[in-house]
Amino acid sequence: MARSNKPILWLPFAGGGLVAALIIPVLIMITGILMPLGILQLPYEKMAAFAHNPLGKLILFGTVALPAWHAAHRLRMTAHDLGLGGGAVVKALCYGSAGVLIAAAAGALLAI
Amino acid sequence: MSRRPYVRKVKRSWWLGQRRYVLYMVRELTSLFVGLYCAVLVVGLFRLVQGRAAWDGFLAALSSPAGVLFQLVCLAFAAYHSVTWFALTPKAMPLALRGEPVPARAIVGMHYAAWALVSLIVLVAAGT
Numbered sequence: 483m484a485r486s487n488k489p490i491l492w493l494p495f496a497g498g499g500l501v502a503a504l505i506i507p508v509l510i511m512i513t514g515i516l517m518p519l520g521i522l523q524l525p526y527e528k529m530a531a532f533a534h535n536p537l538g539k540l541i542l543f544g545t546v547a548l549p550a551w552h553a554a555h556r557l558r559m560t561a562h563d564l565g566l567g568g569g570a571v572v573k574a575l576c577y578g579s580a581g582v583l584i585a586a587a588a589g590a591l592l593a594i
Numbered sequence: 595m596s597r598r599p600y601v602r603k604v605k606r607s608w609w610l611g612q613r614r615y616v617l618y619m620v621r622e623l624t625s626l627f628v629g630l631y632c633a634v635l636v637v638g639l640f641r642l643v644q645g646r647a648a649w650d651g652f653l654a655a656l657s658s659p660a661g662v663l664f665q666l667v668c669l670a671f672a673a674y675h676s677v678t679w680f681a682l683t684p685k686a687m688p689l690a691l692r693g694e695p696v697p698a699r700a701i702v703g704m705h706y707a708a709w710a711l712v713s714l715i716v717l718v719a720a721g722t
Contacts, residue, residue: 496686502628503676503705508713510631510672512720513638514665518657522720526646533642546635553629560622565606580629583636590639 491555498552505545533594546587554580624675627668634665680705 516522532538558576566572609615634656641652655661683705684698 499675499679500683502672503679504709504712505716506628506631506672507669507676507709508716509635510665510669511713512716513634513656514662514669516720517653518662524653524720526642526649529649530642533639542635542639546632546639549628550632553625553632556622556625557629560619560625563609563619563622565604565608583629583632586636587639590636590643593643594639 494548494551495555496552498548498550498555501544502549502552506549509545530594533591539591539594543587543591547584550580550583550587620671620674621678624671624678627671628675631665631668631672676709680709 512522513524517524533542554576558572561567561572561576609619638649638652641648656665680702684696684701688698689696689701
């Protein structure tokens with residue numbers, strides 16, 4: 483049977499697309515509209531407590547890591563569509579930057 | 595044995611001519627803004643680790659005119675991603691229930707319901 487690494491790339495891509503679709507707009511609404519207008523506050527104690535909680539860590543990690551992977555995979559495909567080539571440079575740039583973001587998120591969450 | 599497959603030349607501007615191609619490219623490029631906002635979130639996590647002063651500085655940067663403008667652009671693209679993602683889900687993953695295909699409208703509708711529910715939960719959690 484032909485082996486393919488596509489499912490490994492695809493599953494988090496699809497999951498990331500769904501997570502991004504469900505949660506990113508409301509997060510931007512909070513940090514970009516409601517908080518600047520003073521309708522909502524994001525106090526340090528509350529946010530630190532959420533990031534300290536194991537379930538909070540998991541939610542925050544999923545919220546960053548899955549959409550970041552989704553974006554990387556989709557941008558790689560789009561780079562190909564735009565005639566920027568599908569070579570190693572595009573792959574390294576896309577998956578590399580997502581990898582850096584995911585590792586950084588994990589590091590920060592472990593440090594809190 | 596060497597292969598020299600024929601690769602048809604495609605202009606980089608191929609997608610600019612037709613409305614549906616432009617919309618396709620906008621849809622795909624939503625991922626750029628999703629990724630950029632993820633980077634903002636990661637910066638926020640680091641500011642949280644660094645302590646109260648760093649966190650307050652992060653919030654101030656988000657509230658600055660440039661921060662708000664950037665996020666409004668991200669919001670437009672993120673919302674477009676949500677709408678297009680829900681629309682393509684029944685095409686990418688058609689469901690069948692007891693042998694009967696689930697209507698696409700039902701699948702899309704469930705996604706909108708989940709979107710509303712998640713948004714409500716996050717808003718309540720952030721607001722209380």
